[in-house]
Amino acid sequence: MKPTMPTIPAAVPATIPQMLDQSAELFDSHAAIEDDGTRISYTELRTAVRRAAKALIADGVVPGDRVAVWAPNLPEWIIAALAIQTAGAVLVPVNTRMKGREVAFVLETSGARLLLCVGDFLGAYYPDMLEGLLPPAVARVVVLRGARDGACHWRDFLASGAAVTDGDLDARAAAVTADSLSDMMFTSGTTGNPKGVLSAHGQNLRAVAAWSHAMALTPADRYLIINPFFHAFGYKAGWLAALMHGCTILVDQVFDAGAVLERVARERVSVLPGPPTIFHSLLAHPGLAATDLSSLRATITGSTTIPPALIERMRRELGFAIVLTGYGLTESCGFATLCRADDDAATVAATSGRAMPGIELAVVDGEGKALAAGEPGEIVLRGYNVMRGYFNDEDATRAAIDGDGWLHTGDVGVLDERGYLRITDRMKDMYIVGGFNCYPAEVEKLMLRHESVAQVAVVGMPDERLGETGCAYVVLRAGARLGGHELLSWCRANMANYKVPRQVHFVDSLPVNASGKVLKRELRALAP
Structure with missing residues (x-):
């Protein structure tokens, strides 16, 4: 009989599937996830992950393939992510605040062959947002929860892996090494084009172990994860750290x-x-x-x-x-x-x-x-x-x-x-809105899609509640008529909420230097 709260071993597992196996052995019937009346033990979590990994293998996912997850904080998110990594594939977390075009860019850039997403969330049906935008490389969209008729249900997808043997799965997981890629997380730069950042199993687990030590995590902890799973704060310093140390994860979506x-x-x-x-x-x-x-x-x-x-x-x-x-x-x-x-x-x-x-x-x-x-x-x-x-x-x-x-x-x-x-x-002009990195060039690129916008420059300004928020200076096309509220409403429909500027100022021209570069320091000085 295992003790309820065993001592956490000093050695850091080399891979995420090894970490899951170790935690299932150590923490057994202890609760890994609790969500809205559902309790999943560590042993049950490993079983669920293995079933999902078999479904991925049956669907043709091979080591190194990219599989995207676009959903709010759900137990299915964790199960899907661990299954992707157990199958030797690369997890691509997708920001739930993104709209269809933004998500399509991430899917195309990453070369994802499979998308696992939520159905209805915050008034939107996620698959519909990708209507006409899904890259050809995405072979299938699987709806984790809330699937409508005609969609591929998560439960049906899981059932499709029944023919994959335990031996096949064990061989796949054993082939994963500390140097195998575990995830591709998207960031942005001054060019405004998000880039896929590659990291490996071993380096992630070593960093998570050090962070967890500073936080003194133990199996007695009940960890409420508010930070989104698509962000390193909610994923690596969130559920991955919790599972490594036997904590109970409490899921928060909004x-x-x-x-x-x-x-x-x-x-x-x-x-x-x-x-x-x-x-x-x-x-x-x-x-x-x-x-x-x-x-x-x-x-x-x-x-x-x-x-x-x-x-x-x-x-x-x-x-x-x-x-x-x-x-x-x-x-x-x-x-x-x-x-x-x-x-x-x-x-x-x-x-x-x-x-x-x-x-x-x-x-x-x-x-x-x-x-x-x-x-x-x-x-x-x-x-x-x-x-x-x-x-x-x-x-x-x-x-x-x-x-x-x-x-x-x-x-x-x-x-x-x-x-x-x-x-x-x-140095990169990036500002942080409520904990989310916001890159002006990316916001500007999106705003320039509006037919009335000729030029735009976005700067971050201090905000008591959110830390910083965006302030947009806009030059309209000749003859165009557009109000600030109308433009912000358009922004909310076309980009993640945290990227939407909180202020819009219409100007005749933007201040530039001799080479034509916008002088953002002058714009910051103009802001009220």
Whole structure:
């Protein structure tokens, strides 16, 4: 008889299927996922993953194939992702806030041969959004939940794998190595074209293990994952970390402060990470004082500027014993630096911590020379966590990773004498809306699709609740008539909500330099 809460082994599994096998053995009947009255044990989770992996193999998925998942936080998302990785394929998470054209670009760029998506979610039927846009390489669309007539149901897809033997599946999983690609997560750059970032099983698990150690995760933890699974925060620092350490995952699809407070009390949530926006909302909720938050133990926040008072309130009013901040990017498996549990509130709020074990961190000048403490420069990283490259884009990979293996982040920061990092600017103009990276060039490219828009420039502006939001300066085509509300309504229909600017200003022309480059610093100065 296994103990209910076994000790977590020191060794980090080499692959994600090995991690799942190890956790199923260790944690057995302990709850892996609880969602809306459904309880899935670790043993049951492995069984469900194996069944889904057999269906993928039966459908013709071979090692290295890309399989996309486009759905909100659901148990099926986790099962599908683990099945993809167990079958030796590459998981391509797709942002649920994206619209049809954006998703089609990700599918085409990744070369995905299969799409697993949700049916109805937030008033939209996801397969319909891809009507006429699905790339030819996508052989099948499988609806995980809420399928309408005529669609391929998840249950039917699972049944199709019955002829695949356990031996066939075991051989496929055994062929996966630490260096096998596990996922392709899309990011964006100053060109506005999203790029597929490749990372491998071993490097992800090593980073997850180090992060989990800082958070002191144990099988006793009940981890409410608010961060979306398509993001490294909800995937790698979310369900992957939880499953490695025997935690119970509690799934959250749409954030609502009142509902979260109720769940914390009712379901005895102990781990609750998220961007600062979430904690501002919880602290401002009228039901806070009457809610039993005694179960809360650990959190990590970041992604934007954090006032020290917020860290202090998270400790004092929400009851977190561990409050951390960190820094990472998609190109570094989502991990790079972390604060420590005993850091004071000022350090946690003002810095993103210091380099995680096995990762080198430096701040360099324009020639790549390391700068002294206190001098601002570009943040560069080197170590096991650096991506394997951008998919099918060797030029962009070479531009990001130099000959000595340093990943050039494009972010500007300062290291103090302790090695703690403070991020001061973003070389790539990227700004962060409620924890989501937003790239002006990508938003501008989408807005230029509007028939009345001749030119547009988007800048990030401070926002008390979301950290930053977009402000668009628009030059209309000759003779065009367009109102700000009308344009924003069009934006909401054609791009992810977090990309939609919160302000629009119509101007006769955009300020440019001698070479024609838009002077965004002047636009920021114009904003109210």
